[in-house]
Amino acid sequence: MRVYRGTFVNPLNDRRYIDFLRDHIVGVQDGTIAFVEPASRLGEMATIHGFNPESDVSVFMGNQFFIPGMIDTHIHAPQYAFTGTATSCPLMEWLEKFTYPTESRFSDLGFAEQVYSKLISRLLKNGCTTGLYYATIHNESSLALARCALRAGQRAFIGKVAMDRNAPDHYRQATATAIEETERFILDARQLNSGLTHPLVEPVVTPRFIPTCTSDLMSGLAALAAKHHCLIQTHAVESIDEVAFVKSLHDAEARHEDDACHCSGGETGCLCERDIMILDKLGLLKPGTVLAHAVHLKEEEAALIKERGAAISHCPLSNYFFSQGVLPLRRCLDWGVTVGLGTDVAGGYAPSLLTAIRETVVSSRTLENRELQEGRVGGPRLRSELRVTWREALWLATMGGAQSLMLANRLGSFAPGKLFDAVLVDPQAPGSPFDVFIDAP
Amino acid sequence: MRVYRGTFVNPLNDRRYIDFLRDHIVGVQDGTIAFVEPASRLGEMATIHGFNPESDVSVFMGNQFFIPGMIDTHIHAPQYAFTGTATSCPLMEWLEKFTYPTESRFSDLGFAEQVYSKLISRLLKNGCTTGLYYATIHNESSLALARCALRAGQRAFIGKVAMDRNAPDHYRQATATAIEETERFILDARQLNSGLTHPLVEPVVTPRFIPTCTSDLMSGLAALAAKHHCLIQTHAVESIDEVAFVKSLHDAEARHEDDACHCSGGETGCLCERDIMILDKLGLLKPGTVLAHAVHLKEEEAALIKERGAAISHCPLSNYFFSQGVLPLRRCLDWGVTVGLGTDVAGGYAPSLLTAIRETVVSSRTLENRELQEGRVGGPRLRSELRVTWREALWLATMGGAQSLMLANRLGSFAPGKLFDAVLVDPQAPGSPFDVFIDAP
Numbered sequence: 109m110r111v112y113r114g115t116f117v118n119p120l121n122d123r124r125y126i127d128f129l130r131d132h133i134v135g136v137q138d139g140t141i142a143f144v145e146p147a148s149r150l151g152e153m154a155t156i157h158g159f160n161p162e163s164d165v166s167v168f169m170g171n172q173f174f175i176p177g178m179i180d181t182h183i184h185a186p187q188y189a190f191t192g193t194a195t196s197c198p199l200m201e202w203l204e205k206f207t208y209p210t211e212s213r214f215s216d217l218g219f220a221e222q223v224y225s226k227l228i229s230r231l232l233k234n235g236c237t238t239g240l241y242y243a244t245i246h247n248e249s250s251l252a253l254a255r256c257a258l259r260a261g262q263r264a265f266i267g268k269v270a271m272d273r274n275a276p277d278h279y280r281q282a283t284a285t286a287i288e289e290t291e292r293f294i295l296d297a298r299q300l301n302s303g304l305t306h307p308l309v310e311p312v313v314t315p316r317f318i319p320t321c322t323s324d325l326m327s328g329l330a331a332l333a334a335k336h337h338c339l340i341q342t343h344a345v346e347s348i349d350e351v352a353f354v355k356s357l358h359d360a361e362a363r364h365e366d367d368a369c370h371c372s373g374g375e376t377g378c379l380c381e382r383d384i385m386i387l388d389k390l391g392l393l394k395p396g397t398v399l400a401h402a403v404h405l406k407e408e409e410a411a412l413i414k415e416r417g418a419a420i421s422h423c424p425l426s427n428y429f430f431s432q433g434v435l436p437l438r439r440c441l442d443w444g445v446t447v448g449l450g451t452d453v454a455g456g457y458a459p460s461l462l463t464a465i466r467e468t469v470v471s472s473r474t475l476e477n478r479e480l481q482e483g484r485v486g487g488p489r490l491r492s493e494l495r496v497t498w499r500e501a502l503w504l505a506t507m508g509g510a511q512s513l514m515l516a517n518r519l520g521s522f523a524p525g526k527l528f529d530a531v532l533v534d535p536q537a538p539g540s541p542f543d544v545f546i547d548a549p
Numbered sequence: 550m551r552v553y554r555g556t557f558v559n560p561l562n563d564r565r566y567i568d569f570l571r572d573h574i575v576g577v578q579d580g581t582i583a584f585v586e587p588a589s590r591l592g593e594m595a596t597i598h599g600f601n602p603e604s605d606v607s608v609f610m611g612n613q614f615f616i617p618g619m620i621d622t623h624i625h626a627p628q629y630a631f632t633g634t635a636t637s638c639p640l641m642e643w644l645e646k647f648t649y650p651t652e653s654r655f656s657d658l659g660f661a662e663q664v665y666s667k668l669i670s671r672l673l674k675n676g677c678t679t680g681l682y683y684a685t686i687h688n689e690s691s692l693a694l695a696r697c698a699l700r701a702g703q704r705a706f707i708g709k710v711a712m713d714r715n716a717p718d719h720y721r722q723a724t725a726t727a728i729e730e731t732e733r734f735i736l737d738a739r740q741l742n743s744g745l746t747h748p749l750v751e752p753v754v755t756p757r758f759i760p761t762c763t764s765d766l767m768s769g770l771a772a773l774a775a776k777h778h779c780l781i782q783t784h785a786v787e788s789i790d791e792v793a794f795v796k797s798l799h800d801a802e803a804r805h806e807d808d809a810c811h812c813s814g815g816e817t818g819c820l821c822e823r824d825i826m827i828l829d830k831l832g833l834l835k836p837g838t839v840l841a842h843a844v845h846l847k848e849e850e851a852a853l854i855k856e857r858g859a860a861i862s863h864c865p866l867s868n869y870f871f872s873q874g875v876l877p878l879r880r881c882l883d884w885g886v887t888v889g890l891g892t893d894v895a896g897g898y899a900p901s902l903l904t905a906i907r908e909t910v911v912s913s914r915t916l917e918n919r920e921l922q923e924g925r926v927g928g929p930r931l932r933s934e935l936r937v938t939w940r941e942a943l944w945l946a947t948m949g950g951a952q953s954l955m956l957a958n959r960l961g962s963f964a965p966g967k968l969f970d971a972v973l974v975d976p977q978a979p980g981s982p983f984d985v986f987i988d989a990p
Binding site: 222473497 | 875
């Protein structure tokens, strides 16, 4: 047993609370946490668990502290190759001109290895120990991403991307091929864990988003997810142009099938022609589904996501560039929807959840300030109910991510039975971006 | 003469343009740029300027490039001691509970030295070679800030802060004292440059903002600025609570003097009771005046700022926390107002203009997205006219800052006659936050 002594910043099950466990000890056996106790109980724990309080304890004092390894719930791994490029484009144009051409190059395994190994190393440096990744449509390079993660010791949930329409000819697959290759990827990826006590790689069923996936493809993928007990990831109601594109597809199909919409959208308009209802109808909305963005969500759609047990990946940075809006995060949380944070590399230019945490706070203030200016909330002290605090944002980057991936029993906080998946923060490390003051206020 | 060969990212006089001078040479004599030429003219330049093309040339190739040293036009140096603390408070409460108590501690020179030396080192690491600082009301520690800058080789414009009302008793001065001490600071600070070819330290007349400065104090300071040819810095129309506070002060004074407002505010309401007009009336709005924030600016006020030749320091990050809004930067630029960027440490938690550049882009998208959502701008391609590009933001952090400080003839770009004040960016330096890809798109 290895015992770690120091300060542990520990998210609780309720997202409004984080514990600051000063001078505590955490005992770890075979990667799993055996106990979390005040250091005053060191002798007692040594007796119970049979460790040597001298040689088996690693001490991290001063300004160092531990946080749970952060969980990035939305990363396009191949897009790291052009991070920050052309974020001035509208989404659909950006995909066509920059994303698809770049992603299609990942049939080249050498290029894939170069980008993926640098990305994973960078994410680990920034404190992300678990990633939910989109790879590309290529099975071999998607497996290369898995191997990079294994080599680096990062937990990686990886989707071979499925697309069968509205993408360039050289970067999409026939419906049946996309389904077959997805199943082959699921089986191959799971093979990679052989010999590991705690599996690190997990395949994820990944219809990119409705514009590039026919209903047949999505139904087939839903069946695969059920058969192999896989997580599902896709994008939903991300931007005004994407929502309009989905509506136009739906309209065309409805006309083609002579099957007009008969939903009772009422005041909110037709929901059947929008992402959430379509995904639900096709069997893709369930526990373990992670919906990226969801910026233009309606309350009824949030209720459906909650009811189905799916989760939203909030990617605050890319919202500014592509979404023409910001996810109403506070409202989603109040509605009880499960939310994790995502960097959305490369739409989000920063391969760091620390940036995502900061932008979560900032973007919530964007919404609050707007309402304040318009006199809809606030009062003499100019407070409102829309802001999200850094504590909540850190909670979302850890426990929120764990809940999104259905792993709250294994990740996201320090508790007996969970994996010891931790980041040591040292503000005084060489080259630290922080300064520490003696006797500061 | 020392000659630098490499790539120079060079802002032009027009803020819409930045030149990318690949494989160029810049000749520097006694700190001043003698020539900027393509490297193909190396031999010719060596003959003209009499340098040795072998031994006198430093070559920076590969992915390295030079940018002009960045200019931070709004930093509260003492506040670095509590950076990022309590940004959830409204502005006036944050000042009272956190800022004034911290700043008042800077009567302790040891504490001041600790904080100031770390701040300046951090700003230099982040590429800021010129800072426009608020110190505290204390002359001695304001001079200590100047000495820290001199030691580190940073160009520093420093204000001993003047306050004579609405601040704690132990952290304000009588009106006459504040004026006398400001004049003493001006004289003492200028002494520090003795022996330097290019002065590094310059005193700045600094009425903190109208809530803490009587009209007598501000008039007195305006006279000092005129007498000693000093820059002026203050805050203006930063937040809803600050604007309301100024109005209440104005109302009280107007009643007291039995001198009601007779301005012709018309549709925009009374401008006399707002910061810009008050500063102008007291002689503080002129070339070399830098107004921090100006978030809640009206168009008539922007026109007055432009007419007087004053500048705005845009601090995008702190806008989110304290301003209940974001400066309409695009409109200010279109109106022809001079603008520089500021970190606003500590209201802005990041002591880095690189963050300010990113947030300038992001915050402009906040405004654009809001108008897009409300259908006021845009069209089929969802473009609008409110965004600011990274090129413009970099321009603002360099040339915009130089213009704000009336130093566009010495700083802000690479041109003969200007100082060679440069930052070498090396994405492949050890510990770099960037990855570089071979043959990336």
